[in-house]
Amino acid sequence: MAPVARVVFRPHIVGRENIPSSGRVILASNHLSFIDSIVIPLVATRRVQFLAKSTYFTGTGMKGWVSRTFFTAIGAIGVERGAGQAAQAALDEGRSVLEAEGAFAIYPEGTRSLDGRLYRGRTGVAWLALTTGAVVVPVGLVGTQEIQPVGSKVPRIRKVTVSFGTPIDVSAHGPATSGKARRQATDEIMAAIHELSGQELAGSYNETPANPLVRLADRVFPRERV
Helix, strand or coil: HHHHHHHCCCCCECCCCCCCCCCCCEECCCCCCCCCCHHHHHHHCCEEEEEEHHHHCCCHHHHHHHHHHHHHHHCEEEEECCCCCCHHHHHHHHHHHHHHCCCEEECCCCCCCCCCCCCCCCCCCHHHHHCCCCCCEEEEEECCCCCCHCCCCCCCCCEEEEECCEECCCCHHHHCCCHHHHHHHEEEEEEEHHHHHCCCCCCCCCCCCCCHHHHHHHHCCCCCCC
């Protein structure tokens, strides 16, 4: 799919050489559209995995088969929506990918921004990096919300820019057990994403109580305020 997508959508890709060719790496990106989880794996220089709703893998009939095949092919990992054990399992999936020397994509904001602003990052990204020793490559997406706006089911052909920043080693902030280290590391990552995306800063967490994905994000990537 990658060559076809590049011809049709002609994405402007910046800094792809910043993605390490091997080893543990987290791609931490802003999140503007459902299509983000397709764009990043298609333009990255190596296989990238990310979390997705388990329902994408459990459908029946031809539609279920297409969904399951597609999301498996682009590296998605199905996770259950739920509290406690389900939330921890989601975080552990990301850790397993990294400990297998893989690349894992994550949205520190927890869910997509509906107003285009960049929200404060949850500290799960820092916990993963500090726990596994993975470097973090910040990613700035521009224009993906125009390909598939909220509520749209059919992607439109629009110009997008995908920028990969310089890898960040967050180990200097301290151990994963330190709330202060996790908060500072997350803020450093979000500052790098902001530099790449140029979005207006919201200065707060993405608050959408009615969205079940946000509730899952709250459990997996807590909003530490240290």
